[in-house]
Amino acid sequence: MIKKYLFLVLIVLISFHLSAQEWVVPAEEGVKLSPFAFNDSTRKVGADLYNTNCKSCHGDPGKNNVINLVPPPPDVASVKMQTNSDGALHFKLVQGRAPMPSFKNILSSTDIWRVISFVRSFNDKYVQVIDTKKGMAGTAASNVKIQVAWVKEQNQVQMVISGMKENKIQPVSGAEVKLFAKRYFGNLLIDEARNTDAQGKALFNFPKDLPGDSAGFVQLIAKLSDEAAYGEAKADTTLAIGVPTYRPPLNEQRAMWNVVQKTPIWLLLAYTFTVLVVWGFIFYVLLQIRAIYKAGLRKDHETTD
């Protein structure tokens, strides 16, 4: 009895201690469940996502090779990590907390669940509870396809959405869609979110001055906002609709600040010329010392003769 009591006190104390740096998750977020079952394929995609987005700080799961940050990122196989509920992990990935970034604009909700499925594979005791009410995604339409095209006359990008509904392929209307241009660190929203019309079409005004690559190509990403209803619908298209942009490397010109191979010509000439002239005189004078020595030798001969 006393043992049990002590144990309770201990737990309270520990939890109190932990709460000092606790990352509070709202109750309704903590109970959220994954809409799909974790399996080998979700774990495999999750592992890829983990390696690109998480590994640089959290290290290899179970190896404790995390990066040195304050507060330290926990190893994802650790007890500290695994005691989080699925919903709590999802919340933390979405929100982020310095120094951990928020992934809400980087990973889709489905992708985040896939990362969690990978993280859970390091916990033998974990048993998944699936959100049965929602079931699998794609209730409004399945097998959704997005086509993106350039309407040159109007300077617009056209998106056409179709999907399987009631066993036949038909346009998806009234769905919110977004168009992004891929940039190095994130996706730039083009125009604003639009709803598809009766033909499943949506038009986006494309800025005239958006830089593309050297040939003007811009990688576009089209997305349906409501993942729960349509599943994960996304299309990558590359169109030559940007401003062809080539800017030379910033260290190309000759300058005082550039490497020695990029010295300004005038400096190179002035330095070399001056050094050669002055040291030419020095070597000449050194030769004169030799001449003095030789003149002395001759004198010696004359006197001995």
Add this chain to the structure above:
Amino acid sequence: MASEVNTGFLLDKRLDSIATDILRPVGISKGFLVWMGFLLVSLSGCIYAYYIQWDKGLIVTGLRDYVSWGMYIANFIFFVATSLVGMLISSVLGLMGFKWVKPIARIAEIIAVAFAAVAGLVIVSDMGRPERLPYVFMYGRIQSPILWDVTVVTTYLVLSTLLYFIPLIPDLAISKGRMGHTPKWLQSTYEVLSVNWSHTPQQYKILLKSVRILLIVIIPTAFAIHTVTSWLLAVTLRPGWDSSIFGPYFLTGAFVAGSAAVVIMMYFVRTNYKLDKYLTLYHFDMMGKLLVLVSLVYLYFNINEFLVPAFKLKTADAIHLKELFVGEYASMFWSVQLLGLIFPIILLLFKFFRKPLPMFIISVVVLIAAWFKRYLIVVPTQQNPFLPKQYVPDAWMVYQPTVIETAITMGTILLAVIIITVLFKLFPVIPIWEMAEEQCENDHKSQE
């Protein structure tokens, strides 16, 4: 320097007496050994201080991220400055035909050689990674003023050494037979260094030509060495350094420091070596006038350097100038300006103060002030960067040199003194042949 030498002096018996006078102090005396012993023991203490710095890093100095150049760089500028006098005395005044510089020229050259040689070491003492010094030659960026500085300091050292050595050759030959009181190794050194000198007219011709070339080439080199040293500061954007007159400002300051150093050594030679026959009151008088002249020029540049920014009071300049005029560095600043510049100018206008002893005292004060002047150029500027100093330990806010730093700086000064002592004591300090020739020539003229 005359374009031709009348070798008649060699047969003159006055050569004997001149040589005897000048060679009397040459050699290893007890006093020399005691003095060198003292210098070397003190130096070993300083070398130990450097060992500590080598081992622990520059943390043992008072330098931190804001004031990251301190005593060492000030000392470096001081060394380069002092070494410039070799050029001023031998070249500028010599080429202009001032006869009175003849007995002083070699003293000036010795100072030039000693200070230029040690200047290179001073800069190494400031390096965080001294073992990487060869990188400067392996990976040198010729856009960097440091590379220019390394180039010109080396060149100036070689030129000064040649300018010391070549006029010494005839003296070595003259002295060879008169060195009975000195150890054998010194005599054989004389033998080797005199490179077969046998006083032929042809040899004198070669010698005069070589010296003339050196005297001319050393002028732009000397200008370059100190101008480039000033550029180490002037090429930055910092208030107090960002000045277009830094080159001439440093150059004229160098002449003041160097002239003072020469007077100190002249006084020493005159009293200790009993060579008052050669370093006469006239020489001191002339050096006094020279010191006034260079100080006046330096004063002119000081007025330019401080009055113009003080008139405008740009934000960053205002903070810097306030620090100097009435702030933390005010007492040092005004002491340096008054004791090192204003008072000497006023005092040396009077003939009484151009006598050896007063000149000696004034020069010592001027030389010390010159050192602190470099400190004032280097340190306060960094203490007031453009952006505020925040969130750093209190010790980083103000620069306070440490004992180890001071010891290493003392060590470099000792090293220069050691070089000067050796050259003064083992070789004739006053050119024998030039003095003899001059006397002969004077006789000739008076006979005519």
Add this chain to the structure above:
Amino acid sequence: MSNNNNSTDDRINSEGEDKNSRRAFFKNFGLIGAVAAAGGAAIYSGYKYEESKPNHDMVKVLTADNRLVEVPRDQIKDIKLDTSELQRKGREGLKGHRFVMVIDLSKCRNARKCISACQGAHHLRPYEYHINTLVMQESPETAPYYMPKPCQHCDNPPCVAVCPVNATFKRQDGIVLIDNERCIGCRFCIAACPYSARLFHWEEPLMSEADKGKPYNIELNVPQKKGTVTKCLFSSDRLREGKLPYCVSACPNGVYYFGDENQDAVTNGTTKETYRLSELLRVNGGYHLMPELGTKPRVFYLPPKNRLFEFKDTRDQDKEKI
């Protein structure tokens, strides 16, 4: 008859057996030899062919710019990540990019998360700053504000111009790096930098014991070295992976935007939302720090207007931490 004939033949054969068998032997040997040689050559060439034949076994590989690509297995070469390889990559920089940072002063509350993330990644002490936030006040009448100050990665870098040994250099993507394998510790760059952005390792760096023997990563400047200069690197090790710098992603208040001028886009480190760089600067009145010095920084500031919080000078409290 036929028997006879046979026997005759046999005899003849037996007579010439010696000679014949020797000839046959040589003949056979030659044949076998030729066959063997041909076979061997065939096998060898087949082997060589097999070896040289493209192996269509595809492998998924993550490239430096964070793309997942498939590459035939035999075309993968192991690059040892040693110091010299890291140096080569680090000095070359990322092609086709011009990195920029935008700092929104109206959002900085001096949380100092950027600083600790940076110091953690680069193994620095709490008072050694690649990035620092400063309390700024232009004049007594104007309001004070917090200003994060990283290296400005100038396009006309005064620090690089004075380096005697090419230890600090500017890359094609605009980043100014420092190579502490080359640095001689002259500190000319510190004297030349008007932004006080550089620091020096006066003593043994914080984690020098733990970092001993690690290959030197010039883009992370770890291991740090005593007697050399260190500075903000725009987290170029992260940029290579397509990730935002340590400080940028650590900020809880949305202060930092980071991106590529060539793509006219910057991404906020907190919200991860991407904006047009030109638009952001135009709408908010972006400016450079001390533009009159002509250093052409790659860091932009947005003025501290419309702040949604009270300015509190927490320098005294923060001081205890360092």
